[in-house]
């Protein structure tokens with residue numbers, strides 16, 4: 412579906428000197444797969460994506476998408492190719508003076524579709540992304556997740572064969588991110604569209620992608636099966652990303668309970684806590700609340716089940732526990 416063959420991209424600037432944004436990129440993305448590209452800021456991810464729809468031309472090397480050599484196409488050919496490539500962005504890039512409905516209609520108008528075709532298509536797409544009830548709203552009246560749903564509907568308007576996503580969930584909170592990823596997954600399942608997902612969040616890759624590439628300083632430093640790379644990351648940058656996921660996950664699963672308890676009963680609960688240290692439970696006496704009415708505030712943190720377990724054991728033995736948070 413996509414082949415990048417020895418691709419190099421240099422941004423030339425007489426003022427600031429040359430920037431080598433991509434160096435010897437060799438990459439193949441298969442039809443119908445969801446391919447992830449991760450890398451730190453400035454690694455060259457967006458540049459790579461812009462080569463795929465011809466917004467940038469490589470300095471050398473060849474870019475082929477769906478059998479067409481993008482790197483050698485004329486502007487006129489590229490306009491045709493771009494109709495079959497949808498793109499969604501971190502900051503949505505919606506038209507603020509147009510309603511939701513009109514935003515989705517826009518690419519269809521550009522493609523010269525009839526009024527009837529446009530009406531049917533936009534209605535179907537808004538239904539698909541769960542925004543039919545907001546058709547007449549303006550982007551400024553929508554939440555971030557809803558704005559991205561408009562972006563997705565618009566990207567799908569001309570039935571693309573390829574969807575490019577540049578940090579599509581980076582401006583969204585975790586819950587909204589999850590719902591957008593779910594929507595992308597459903598769309599992939601229903602249409603079999605090829606997707607290229609750029610992200611700096613490994614959790615996005617994990618939830619969505621089958622294969623991935625890791626970029627650093629304009630180069631692909633590692634690529635392969637997502638599961639393989641997660642289980643056996645070889646390059647330090649890949650390792651760093653995989654570890655970031657573990658921290659991300661651990662933080663999201665961290666649970667805290669706050670107990671108030673008589674100071675002279677503290678001795679008795681240490682045994683309950685000590686027994687759970689191995690499971691990652693930690694306990695702290697909160698200094699500012701200490702010794703109020705002979706009671707202290709105790710914060711217990713750790714994996715949810717272990718914390719709940721500890722709290723239960725303590726509460727059973729200590730009727731003096733007066734509050735849980």
Ligand SMILES: Nc1ncnc2c1ncn2[C@@H]1O[C@H](COP(=O)(O)OP(=O)(O)OP(=O)(O)O)[C@@H](O)[C@H]1O
Nearest residue numbers: 422430431432450451452453454455456457458459
């Ligand atoms: N139009 C441009 N002109 C000059 N240099 C550019 C241009 N676009 C990008 N660059 C440079 O090319 C390199 C790669 O940039 P790119 O935007 O592809 O990185 P990225 O991986 O998408 O980063 P981010 O995660 O911050 O979006 C950077 O050093 C950047 O400064």
Ligand SMILES: [Mg+2]
Nearest residue numbers: 456457458577
């Ligand atoms: Mg970028």
